[in-house]
Amino acid sequence: AGFEPTILYVPEPHHDITARLVSPTEVTTISIKSAEADTAETLLSVEEIEEDRYAIVTVEQLGKEWLKVLRKQLQKLNSDGIITVHLHLPADEPLPENIDSDLFQQGLFYSGITLKTMERWELVYTLLQGQHFDFSAVALHEEGAQALKDYMYQQYLLIKEKA
Numbered sequence: 012a013g014f015e016p017t018i019l020y021v022p023e024p025h026h027d028i029t030a031r032l033v034s035p036t037e038v039t040t041i042s043i044k045s046a047e048a049d050t051a052e053t054l055l056s057v058e059e060i061e062e063d064r065y066a067i068v069t070v071e072q073l074g075k076e077w078l079k080v081l082r083k084q085l086q087k088l089n090s091d092g093i094i095t096v097h098l099h100l101p102a103d104e105p106l107p108e109n110i111d112s113d114l115f116q117q118g119l120f121y122s123g124i125t126l127k128t129m130e131r132w133e134l135v136y137t138l139l140q141g142q143h144f145d146f147s148a149v150a151l152h153e154e155g156a157q158a159l160k161d162y163m164y165q166q167y168l169l170i171k172e173k174a
């Protein structure tokens with residue numbers, strides 16, 4: 012209730028899991044359409060929780076130099092001792108064609124989708140720096156949540172292989 016029909020833009024490899032996650036809303040269409048950023052400036056907001064060594068980086072505007080800006084921010088967070096980063100990307104506009112592989116090269120893996128406001132959905136990617144994560148220690152009972160955890164674990168293994 013309260014949702015307007017919307018199109019979510021998702022990199023092709025994550026189409027099926029994303030469709031499964033949002034299917035209960037029945038107001039979303041998933042698109043794999045891509046497009047290059049049409050604005051020059053990338054705008055990020057960063058929330059650090061130092062005691063947890065955790066940060067959320069939200070891309071407010073994806074510009075032409077987004078990857079360079081993101082790399083610089085991730086390096087800063089790493090030097091600040093942050094070991095877990097959640098990257099939030101806008102899902103309401105087409106993303107650059109190779110964004111998923113570019114994020115993967117930075118050690119970020121797809122972790123689902125979140126609703127920020129009634130009009131704004133965001134893709135979530137996770138970076139686990141210098142740590143091992145035990146996915147089997149996460150107990151979930153809802154089928155969709157379990158499917159996402161299994162999917163994330165497969166993504167995590169691919170990142171570990173690359174390292």
